[in-house]
Amino acid sequence: MHEMGIASSVLEAVDKERRRYPGQRAAKIGLRIGEYAGIDCDSLRFCFEALVKDTDLEPLELDLEWCRLEDGRRGDELEIAYLELEEAHETEKVET
Amino acid sequence: MNRVAIEKKVLNENDQVAGRLRERLADFGTLSLNFIGSPGAGKTAFLEGTLERLAAHTRTAVLTGDLQTENDAIRLRRYGYPVRQITTGGACHLDARMVQTHLEDLLKVGLELLLIENVGNLVCPTSYDLGEDAKVVVLSVCEGEDKPLKYPGIFRKAELMLLTKIDLLPHVPFKPELALENARKINPEIEIIETSYTTGAGFDRWLEWLSRRAEQKRALLKSPAEAAQVG
Numbered sequence: 001m002h003e004m005g006i007a008s009s010v011l012e013a014v015d016k017e018r019r020r021y022p023g024q025r026a027a028k029i030g031l032r033i034g035e036y037a038g039i040d041c042d043s044l045r046f047c048f049e050a051l052v053k054d055t056d057l058e059p060l061e062l063d064l065e066w067c068r069l070e071d072g073r074r075g076d077e078l079e080i081a082y083l084e085l086e087e088a089h090e091t092e093k094v095e096t
Numbered sequence: 097m098n099r100v101a102i103e104k105k106v107l108n109e110n111d112q113v114a115g116r117l118r119e120r121l122a123d124f125g126t127l128s129l130n131f132i133g134s135p136g137a138g139k140t141a142f143l144e145g146t147l148e149r150l151a152a153h154t155r156t157a158v159l160t161g162d163l164q165t166e167n168d169a170i171r172l173r174r175y176g177y178p179v180r181q182i183t184t185g186g187a188c189h190l191d192a193r194m195v196q197t198h199l200e201d202l203l204k205v206g207l208e209l210l211l212i213e214n215v216g217n218l219v220c221p222t223s224y225d226l227g228e229d230a231k232v233v234v235l236s237v238c239e240g241e242d243k244p245l246k247y248p249g250i251f252r253k254a255e256l257m258l259l260t261k262i263d264l265l266p267h268v269p270f271k272p273e274l275a276l277e278n279a280r281k282i283n284p285e286i287e288i289i290e291t292s293y294t295t296g297a298g299f300d301r302w303l304e305w306l307s308r309r310a311e312q313k314r315a316l317l318k319s320p321a322e323a324a325q326v327g
Binding site: 002005006009010013017021024027031035036037038039040075076078079080081082083084085086 | 097098099100101102103104105106107108109110187188189219220222223224247248249250252253
């Protein structure tokens with residue numbers, strides 16, 4: 001169940017990154033997961049949603065890109081690709 | 097919507113700690129191996145067999161990970177080498193910070209060999225770099241031949257596979273040639289040694305492998321010309 005630790009690391013990165021953009025909120029985080037990375041995507045999604053629930057990051061979408069060797073990828077990817085930000089409502093603004 | 101490229105590893109913090117650890121181990125030419133296998137695969141027994149056969153002067157240390165108990169450390173300490181038990185509480189893998197914390201004082205003595213027995217698990221430990229030179233996957237003949245296909249991540253990343261408990265082959269329906277074929281399907285480069293703690297089979301080959309890898313590591317401490325000769 002190391003997906004909980006993985007999800008937690010992702011959210012720490014999101015929190016750190018969003019603070020660089022005052023007035024905006026994190027809307028979507030994109031990850032690349034290799035087929036040999038040892039990650040169960042369903043489990044990761046479950047853990048991610050559980051950690052986001054009832055926090056100031058909610059709602060935050062998780063976009064998982066599955067990377068396979070036969071598609072010319074390395075297969076061991078466990079990477080944060082991007083973060084999408086949108087204009088925050090007054091109550092959602094993060095203190096930086 | 098504003099998309100910002102991040103392009104960094106999820107376990108960036110762990111990888112940074114592991115990288116620093118790797119550098120410190122390299123300063124002494126320490127060969128560091130991370131043993132990963134299911135609970136009951138025979139990791140601890142294999143390490144016992146190894147410690148029993150190491151030349152007495154070898155500066156070796158062992159870290160052994162489990163959710164609870166000091167049992168494995170107690171078993172391994174009988175051979176006279178420093179052994180640290182890492183009890184993770186509930187975590188299903190070791191991470192680089194745990195290794196760093198338990199290794200701190202041992203790093204100063206200039207180890208030749210560091211053996212890390214990960215928590216029994218074929219999935220989670222695969223993702224965490226511990227600063228090792230190589231991952232060693234341990235599979236026993238009491239498991240299924242299709243383990244490499246079911247858990248490809250670790251077989252893909254491992255440099256060496258140990259097939260343990262081969263003395264039990266007459267008593268179990270395990271087909272070793274099929275397990276080896278499956279492992280090579282996932283990782284054509286993987287080296288494989290068949291072993292038995294009970295009979296001592298395979299330990300000569302293992303010690304040769306260990307000696308070759310340790311020499312390669314030490315060669316990096318020498319001049320580039322000398323290192324090239326060792327290959």
